[in-house]
Amino acid sequence: MHDSGLSISSHLPAFQIAVPLLSAVICVLIRKARAAWLLATTVAWAAFAGACVLLNRVILHGTISYEQGGWTPPWGIELRIDLFNALVLIIVTGICAVVISASLTSLSMEVPEKKHNLFYAAFLLCMTGLAGMTITGDVFNIFVFLEISSLSSYALISQGATRRALTSSIQYLVMGTIGGTLLLLGIGMLYMVTGTLNIVDMADQLAMVGPNRTVLVALACVTVGTSIKLAVFPLHIWLPNAYTYAPAIVTAFLAATATKVAFYVLARFIFSIFGVELAFEQLHLDRVLMPLAIVAMFAGSIVAIYQTDIKRMLAYSSVAQIGYMLLGLSMASVTGLTGGIVHLFNHALMKSGLFLVMACVLYRVGSTHIDAMRGLGKRMPFTMAAFVIAGLSMIGVPLTVGFVSKWYLVSAAMESGQWPVAVLILLSSLLAVVYIWRVVEVAYFQEAPEDAPEVKKAPIGLLVPVWTLVFAIIFFGIFTSLSAGVAGDAARMLLGAGS
Amino acid sequence: MNVSTAIGLAVIWPLFGGILVLLLRKRPNLREAASLTTAATQFILIATTILPVVRSGGRPVLDIVEILPGLSLSFEVEPLGMLFALVASGLWIVTTLYSIGYMRGHHEKNQTRFYFFFALAITGAVGVSFAGNVFTLFVFYEAITLSTFPLVTHHGTEEAKKAGRMYLGILIGTSIAFLFLAMVWTYVVAGTTDFRSGGILAGKLSDGNLMLLLALYAFGTGKAALMPFHRWLPAAMVAPTPVSALLHAVAVVKAGVFTIMKVSVYIFGPDLLTSTGASTWLIWVAAATIIIAGCIAIQKDNLKARLAYSTISQLSYIVLGAALATQWGIMGGSMHIVMHAFGKITLFFCAGAILVGAHKSEVSQMDGLGRKMPFTFLAFLIGSLSIIGLPPMGGSWSKWFLMLGAADAGQLMMIGVLMVGSLLSIAYLMPVVARGFFRPAPIEDSSHGEEEAHGEGEGGIREAPFFCVLPPVLTAIGCIILFFSAQGIYELLSGIG
Numbered sequence: 002m003h004d005s006g007l008s009i010s011s012h013l014p015a016f017q018i019a020v021p022l023l024s025a026v027i028c029v030l031i032r033k034a035r036a037a038w039l040l041a042t043t044v045a046w047a048a049f050a051g052a053c054v055l056l057n058r059v060i061l062h063g064t065i066s067y068e069q070g071g072w073t074p075p076w077g078i079e080l081r082i083d084l085f086n087a088l089v090l091i092i093v094t095g096i097c098a099v100v101i102s103a104s105l106t107s108l109s110m111e112v113p114e115k116k117h118n119l120f121y122a123a124f125l126l127c128m129t130g131l132a133g134m135t136i137t138g139d140v141f142n143i144f145v146f147l148e149i150s151s152l153s154s155y156a157l158i159s160q161g162a163t164r165r166a167l168t169s170s171i172q173y174l175v176m177g178t179i180g181g182t183l184l185l186l187g188i189g190m191l192y193m194v195t196g197t198l199n200i201v202d203m204a205d206q207l208a209m210v211g212p213n214r215t216v217l218v219a220l221a222c223v224t225v226g227t228s229i230k231l232a233v234f235p236l237h238i239w240l241p242n243a244y245t246y247a248p249a250i251v252t253a254f255l256a257a258t259a260t261k262v263a264f265y266v267l268a269r270f271i272f273s274i275f276g277v278e279l280a281f282e283q284l285h286l287d288r289v290l291m292p293l294a295i296v297a298m299f300a301g302s303i304v305a306i307y308q309t310d311i312k313r314m315l316a317y318s319s320v321a322q323i324g325y326m327l328l329g330l331s332m333a334s335v336t337g338l339t340g341g342i343v344h345l346f347n348h349a350l351m352k353s354g355l356f357l358v359m360a361c362v363l364y365r366v367g368s369t370h371i372d373a374m375r376g377l378g379k380r381m382p383f384t385m386a387a388f389v390i391a392g393l394s395m396i397g398v399p400l401t402v403g404f405v406s407k408w409y410l411v412s413a414a415m416e417s418g419q420w421p422v423a424v425l426i427l428l429s430s431l432l433a434v435v436y437i438w439r440v441v442e443v444a445y446f447q448e449a450p451e452d453a454p455e456v457k458k459a460p461i462g463l464l465v466p467v468w469t470l471v472f473a474i475i476f477f478g479i480f481t482s483l484s485a486g487v488a489g490d491a492a493r494m495l496l497g498a499g500s
Numbered sequence: 501m502n503v504s505t506a507i508g509l510a511v512i513w514p515l516f517g518g519i520l521v522l523l524l525r526k527r528p529n530l531r532e533a534a535s536l537t538t539a540a541t542q543f544i545l546i547a548t549t550i551l552p553v554v555r556s557g558g559r560p561v562l563d564i565v566e567i568l569p570g571l572s573l574s575f576e577v578e579p580l581g582m583l584f585a586l587v588a589s590g591l592w593i594v595t596t597l598y599s600i601g602y603m604r605g606h607h608e609k610n611q612t613r614f615y616f617f618f619a620l621a622i623t624g625a626v627g628v629s630f631a632g633n634v635f636t637l638f639v640f641y642e643a644i645t646l647s648t649f650p651l652v653t654h655h656g657t658e659e660a661k662k663a664g665r666m667y668l669g670i671l672i673g674t675s676i677a678f679l680f681l682a683m684v685w686t687y688v689v690a691g692t693t694d695f696r697s698g699g700i701l702a703g704k705l706s707d708g709n710l711m712l713l714l715a716l717y718a719f720g721t722g723k724a725a726l727m728p729f730h731r732w733l734p735a736a737m738v739a740p741t742p743v744s745a746l747l748h749a750v751a752v753v754k755a756g757v758f759t760i761m762k763v764s765v766y767i768f769g770p771d772l773l774t775s776t777g778a779s780t781w782l783i784w785v786a787a788a789t790i791i792i793a794g795c796i797a798i799q800k801d802n803l804k805a806r807l808a809y810s811t812i813s814q815l816s817y818i819v820l821g822a823a824l825a826t827q828w829g830i831m832g833g834s835m836h837i838v839m840h841a842f843g844k845i846t847l848f849f850c851a852g853a854i855l856v857g858a859h860k861s862e863v864s865q866m867d868g869l870g871r872k873m874p875f876t877f878l879a880f881l882i883g884s885l886s887i888i889g890l891p892p893m894g895g896s897w898s899k900w901f902l903m904l905g906a907a908d909a910g911q912l913m914m915i916g917v918l919m920v921g922s923l924l925s926i927a928y929l930m931p932v933v934a935r936g937f938f939r940p941a942p943i944e945d946s947s948h949g950e951e952e953a954h955g956e957g958e959g960g961i962r963e964a965p966f967f968c969v970l971p972p973v974l975t976a977i978g979c980i981i982l983f984f985s986a987q988g989i990y991e992l993l994s995g996i997g
Contacts, residue, residue, distance in 0.1 A: 397676060399639040411684045427677050434672055446661050481567055
């Protein structure tokens with residue numbers, strides 16, 4: 002129905018990149034904080050709507066291939082949208098839209114108003130980069146968009162209120178650049194071997210060439226490079242600082258999108274380009290990734306338990322949750338990969354919800370230290386209720402998204418007879434009980450200190466986005482055809498393409 | 501009304517009641533009236549629409565939503581669940597009456613929150629009892645844990661916080677680490693988690709794995725308080741007494757043993773369990789829990805702690821019945837869910853009445869109290885006799901069937917264990933009554949009870965407020981009625997399987 006000829010809607014994939022990019026420029030020119038926010042919010046929601054249309058189209062009509070400038074691939078640059086990246090695109094644009102809606106209120110506390118338009122410009126650039134990485138069908142473009150998103154995210158992180166934001170940003174910059182460089186090296190070697198940059202074409206060529214040393218080194222470079230951006234243990238050291246000292250809004254955005262897109266890129270390279278046989282049967286990537294994933298699940302959670310700053314605690318929890326995603330990927334089975342992808346989706350909702358709660362707390366109390374949570378259960382009831390629900394989802398309580406992820410991961414481990422892994426997944430989720438409940442106890446059982454200033458309920462401009470995510474956490478915990486259903490089809494597609 | 505609609509309504513009805521409670525928070529009398537009305541209508545709803553269908557052999561079904569392929573939120577009412585739902589919702593009425601007397605008499609704070617989460621817990625209990633598969637059961641099982649947490653920590657003290665940690669730690673911990681695993685394993689092996697007659701696991705697992713899976717279920721159900729995962733129950737006694745009465749003698753713990761019973765009947769199937777011997781080890785664990793918990797109960801001076809260990813001991817009777825997996829074992833175990841509920845709730849009501857009326861919580865302080873609080877202590881006596889299993893109290897039937905079940909299964913040792921268990925319960929319950937009626941009251945007593953200021957001296961009757969005394973009397977009468985009307989329960993339960 003939408004596909005009548007070359008109507009505007011057939012250019013929708015290109016709009017996903019072009020519109021935010023141009024809007025970022027306009028944001029720089031506008032100079033008015035409110036107008037820039039309005040533009041950025043509109044663009045983000047429009048991008049989200051576009052992503053929904055695209056996913057629907059992929060479900061109905063199959064993979065979309067968009068030829069940029071009318072040049073046919075493999076010579077022209079292709080935007081290629083299948084079930085997998087359509088789902089990731091929804092997460093990127095959706096979270097961006099929700100978070101940016103909340104930023105009008107939250108940002109005023111942390112960033113001076115005259116810089117707001119630049120902030121929104123960087124925000125939109127970051128989204129452009131992430132969306133571009135997600136939907137491009139060209140490996141070199143992945144690198145280009147990775148750099149766009151990375152550079153803008155360094156700028157965003159450096160906007161944090163304390164000066165430590167600057168060092169965190171530089172730390173991330175150094176790590177991120179190493180990661181990007183490794184990725185570029187890998188891509189270069191692949192280009193050398195195959196003579197193409199188009200993902201589909203490259204996969205075909207590689208299958209003909211067969212594995213040689215260059216290909217193996219390329220695989221190693223790509224894996225390590227993306228693992229840095231993905232914050233795979235032990236390459237995660239940039240993450241806690243960056244998440245802790247960035248403005249709360251930025252953390253909520255990056256935690257839900259940047260690492261997720263990195264996961265997507267890793268999965269895309271492994272399954273769509275190198276193929277399961279090369280990566281898992283010849284090179285045994287799972288023997289590296291699975292132990293790292295499991296160590297991350299435990300180390301991240303255990304370290305999270307001992308944090309006194311809740312933003313930092315959630316950051317370490319992210320390291321652990323990335324472990325779950327990687328675990329699903331490393332099992333290389335349909336159920337396992339489904340678990341990894343669905344956890345990508347689910348964790349984005351939970352973690353951005355939790356970080357937005359921290360944005361509320363920061364806005365009203367001025368700190369995210371655990372002592373600042375005292376008595377908040379009574380003083381900010383809706384905010385803390387959101388924390389409890391999102392926290393329960395982290396634990397994996399049924400009827401929340403966390404349960405769905407755990408279900409897939411545990412059943413994948415059991416299907417492949419990896420008993421200890423199944424047990425370890427569940428044991429590590431007990432650690433989540435500890436770090437989440439620690440906050441709940443302080444918020445609900447400790448009275449606010451006597452000299453504490455009066456705390457009002459969180460402003461509506463923050464509460465609505467928070468509760469939108471909480472609603473999504475419950476909704477997708479019950480109706481899983483969009484999240485788990487699509488993830489399952491995507492996993493079948495990825496594994497089918499690889500063999 | 502359509503039976504399916506009635507099932508859905510029965511599950512969410514208490515939730516509506518809870519919301520009503522929140523709305524009426526400014527007007528305590530109306531708020532309690534809302535609780536009471538919800539409880540009463542809930543019971544009537546279940547008894548008049550669903551019970552007749554189940555009694556005539558029907559298994560009404562309600563499918564809500566399929567969450568993952570083969571994993572749906574759905575209800576199916578069978579006799580065992582029917583019985584549990586009736587007990588939970590019926591005793592909720594009495595407990596609400598009691599709560600009014602207790603919470604006001606004891607000047608508790610945050611009463612709105614109390615009634616709200618109480619209603620939520622009942623939704624959980626009814627959801628567990630009507631669950632059509634393990635997944636649905638798991639959902640409501642966790643809902644019970646979470647909704648009772650604010651009740652356990654009601655006082656907000658350091659002690660309550662510690663108890664809350666233990667409560668949540670053990671209940672959530674075991675359910676995530678073991679029960680979740682068991683559920684996924686069942687799903688992976690059988691492709692479904694539906695409760696079906698005769699079980700769904702026959703021929704799917706080796707004997708050793710069956711045993712392991714049963715262990716995951718039995719220990720994963722922390723609410724059944726099987727040793728060594730029983731410590732949360734005594735800890736939960738810091739909660740206000742109505743919570744201990746309905747939740748930690750009926751709804752929460754029975755949800756636990758109900759789960760084990762239901763899993764052994766409808767997931768494993770009695771035939772599979774008896775033919776493979778997969779549950780033999782569970783018989784011994786249950787037996788050990790019966791005896792050890794009974795011994796600990798004797799040593800506890802705090803009445804509520806004593807009752808808590810008694811509950812742990814008595815719960816294992818039900819687990820024992822499930823593990824025996826013979827027709828009589830299952831009958832006895834299931835019946836004990838009802839009989840113990842009435843007996844134990846009576847005892848807790850009395851313990852609370854003694855606390856409110858005489859400000860006594862230790863058994864050693866209760867000398868001579870029986871003459872001041874004759875109704876309370878009489879009710880306590882009747883409840884005790886039912887727990888011990890003497891006629892003419894309901895408890896005698898369930899023990900009788902359990903004995904038959906043990907004999908049937910050739911577990912003669914278990915007959916001995918059941919007898920020792922009963923002797924132990926005499927030893928920890930009777931002293932309370934004996935002290936109350938036969939020992940003289942200590943002299944210094946008259947300084948207590950400033951609020952009441954009866955001034956009738958040593959010999960006068962000084963019961964707790966009316967709403968604290970009426971409920972235990974009612975449930976005590978219930979214990980006696982159950983003895984004479986066990987036929988109805990027997991017929992209902994005959995439909996199990």
